[in-house]
Amino acid sequence: MNSSVPLIGRRAIAFVSHLGSTFLLLFKAVYHFKSIPRSLGLIVDQCFMIGNKSIPLIVIISVFVGAVSSWQAAYQFKFIGAPLRYLGSAVGKAVVIELAPVLSALVLAGRVGAGIAAELGTMRVTEQIDALDSMGISPIRYLVMPRFLACVIMLPILVIFANFVAIAGALLVSVFFVDISYETFLNGVRFSFSFADMMGGMFKAATFGAIIGIFGCHEGFRASGGARGVGISTTFAVVISCVMILISDYVIAIILFRL
Amino acid sequence: MDTLIKFDNVFKNFGEKEVLRGVSMGVAKNESVVVIGQSGCGKSVLLKHINGLIKPDSGAVYVENNNIGTMKFKELNTVRQNIGMLFQSAALLDSLTVGENVGLALKEGMHLPEKERREIVAEKLALVGLSGTESRFPSELSGGMKKRVGLARAIATNPAIL
Ligand SMILES: Nc1ncnc2c1ncn2[C@@H]1O[C@H](COP(=O)(O)OP(=O)(O)OP(=O)(O)O)[C@@H](O)[C@H]1O
Ligand SMILES: [Mg+2]
DSSP, rough: OOOOOOOHHHHHHHHHHHHHHHHHHHHHHGGGGGTGGGHHHHHHHHHHHHHHHHHHHHHHHHHHHHHHHHHHHHHHHHHOOGGGHHHHHHHHIIIIIIIIIHHHHHIIIIIIIIEEEEEEEHHHTTHHHHHHHHHTHIIIIIIIHHHHHHHHHHHHHHHHHHHHHHHHHHHIIIIIOOOOHHHHHHHHHHHHHOHHHHHHHHHHHHHHHHHHHHHHHHHHHHHHSSSSHHHHHHHHHHHHHHHHHHHHHHHHHHHHHHH | OOOOEEEEEEEEETEEEEEEEEEEEEETTTOOOEEEEEEEETTHHHHHHHHSSSOOOOEEEEEEEEEEGGGHHHHHHHHTTTOOOOTTTTOOOOTTTTHHHHHHHIIIIIIHHHHHHHHHHHHHHTTTTTTTTTSGGGGGGOHHHHHHHHHHHTTOOOOOOO
């Protein structure tokens, strides 16, 4: 290695080239969308794997996300003396735009992203991916595209689900602990609800799904050297997905939700 | 006789380690070739050059007079469908059954209908002495059985090169 380039510079170059190769994989996955018709079975399988098995997890985190945001908002409303009939408005908007998409995505990066990276990583180090190549079957079409697409499709669906559960959780806390009626709370939610916000939240969810899917696949494909290598790739897939989710959340916010 | 596979002065290093140093050879149609050498001398690496799983550092590999290194991805896949490869570790897809493994190239590469696939799979499994194991998973097989399933998969498409 060239020692005149300081360590930090080398790290930065390595990181940028890593992101570059992730983008390349993304383009290849999108290119293989042309084979969606004959890969439907694979895609549906993946949607099922990602969606169905994530629902219990989403229910649990969403109840508590809704509950704590209601509690926290009421606490702050009391401090600044805001009328509690707006509690539902504040909580509803926060859940739909920010909390449900981001927190669901972070948890699913752990569940789904890690699962993809570990599965593909194991396939890589046991030559299963080479075997696909050797049979003239594109591993990108057969493995990456269905997983990527399933993440992009399923994240928004799971987030819609998370929205309902979180608002129900918030409602329970408001009724039992904050002392407002459920009508007041729901009127507040309705008052602030906008279709555009909802779409914004869905767009975020789809983006986060793309991030989880593509990094899971990319890190899995790069795994080398056996069980240890698969472990390293899996960890990295989760960490990089979480960081990218939060960065893209900010970028989407300043583009979609102008002040 | 026409040469089916040709290696032209192929070099391959892994980091500092020199594995292939100027390999040139030709394999004719219907010819059987045995590559012998010490463990770790580069036999598997040599084989993986034939279907482009590994690209040479310099030199070129030709299959039916097409350069594997400069081929488009699509053409490469077509060539690969004509090459059966048995991996040292068998490399069966462990999420698929034995039957699905053997029939994989027939389904995803050649798009044969289900019935035809099932017949070919049964025929090839019979050839390797594993009739009736279609619905078992690779994890339920012994090492030798996995190897034989790998062989059945490699010959499923009746490739010209094995
Ligand atoms: N992906 C790789 N990265 C680094 N080195 C490698 C890689 N693949 C193979 N090698 C090295 O190349 C050399 C040749 O490996 P190869 O697998 O071709 O051996 P072989 O002749 O098939 O041996 P065996 O008879 O044991 O199967 C070995 O020394 C190995 O360490
Ligand atoms: Mg070998």
